[in-house]
Amino acid sequence: MSMRELVVLGTASQAPTRTRNHNGYVLRWDDEVICFDPGEGSQRQLLHTGVTSIDLTRICVTHFHGDHCLGLPGLIQRRNLDRATAPLPVHFPGTDAEYFHRLANASLFHSTIEVRPEPVGHDGQEFHTRAGILRARRLRHPVATYGYQLIEPDGRRLLPERLAAHGIDGPDVGRLLRDGSLDRDGRRITPAEVSTARPGQRFAFVMDTGLCDNVYALAEDADLLVIESTFLERDAARAAEVGHLTAAQAARVAAESGVRKLVLTHFSQRYSDAAEFAAEAREHFTGELVVAEDLDRVQVPKRRPAGAAAPVTG
Incomplete structure (x- = not known):
């Protein structure tokens, strides 16, 4: 049975706290298991989730600030220890590839696995995955930073x-789908006659950034948006100065972009009450809202019905 969920490994920005680990997120999307921004401690956090290093099919790093990447050496070496056999693609800003290579070779170990660097070289670059298109968009931060968008193609559901x-069954079903038509009782049957449209789903991951056009481009029509909300609105000036978002800004992006479920994360250690983020976001966004905690499991919403428009949420 397919599974689509976000597994939260950590939710702290810059420095971990007693209750929040450094960043780390795993998206389980059918056969793809993608780790985003493995911060320090991600290997240990995985032990609490049931997700293993061998399960991972790729890693996406938004940028090379430590809270988003210092767990990479541990994941690579643990995957080696667990004797993974499949290649592991890793996406990251190509202009900072030297930091990837430093992290991937941070200590001595006997490497037997294939880690496949697939750097992001430009805004809008796309990578093909088993789940659909993985698209990278340049964000606004003091260092090269990319957000990621997973786009499942539209399909059809057989009825x-x-x-x-x-009278179509058995191998004839495969022939119909493969050839695009099937002759039966003197007439030609097409897939459209025995199926209904199945809209593809979208996931978006937006970390360290000031507000910019690509934040909206990534969030557009997302079924699930994971987005940083490092600051509260009372510290908006500081957020703009260092290239981050407030909870209010993240919520407005979600409302204006047709997002169905919003996950806020990457919280500054200066705040102790997570309820403040929820209250601030609720002023702008009325859809499903999650203020992430470490080890949360967040389900991707069920697929929109064919022809359904994105809801107005704010």
Whole structure:
């Protein structure tokens, strides 16, 4: 059975706290298991989730500030220790590739696995995955930073009752899908006659950034948006100065972009009450809202019905 969920490894920005680990997120999307921004301690946090290093199919690093990447050496070496056999693609800002290579070789170990660097070289670059297109967008931060958007292509869902009405079963179903048509009782049957449209889903991951056009581009029509809200609005000037978002800004982005479920994370250690982030976001966003805690599991919403427009949430 397919599974689509976000597993939260850590939610702190810059420095971990007694209750929040450094960043780390795992997106389970059917056969793809993508780790985003493995901060320090991510290897240990995985032990609490049931996700293993071998499960990971790729890693995406938004940028090379330590709270987003210092867990990378541990994940690579643990994957080696666990004797993974599949190659592991890793995406990261290509202009800072030297930091990836330093992290991947941070200590002595006997390497038997294939780590496959696939750097992001430009805004809008796309990578093909089993789940769909993984698109990177340049964000606004003091160092090279990219957000990521996973876009599942639209498809079709076969309807058993219509297949049965046309006498199509067994290997003929595969032939219909492969060839685009099937002759039956003197007439040609197409997939459209025995199926219904299945809209693809979207996931967006937006970390350290000031407000910019690409934040909206990444969030557009996302079924699940994971976005930094490092600051509260009372510290908006500081947020703008260092290239971060407030909870209010993140919520407005979600509302204006048709997001279905919003996950706020990457909280500054200066705040002790997570309820403040929820209250601030609720002033702008009325859809599903999660103020992330370490080890949360957040389900991707069920697929929108065919033809359904993105809801107005704010």
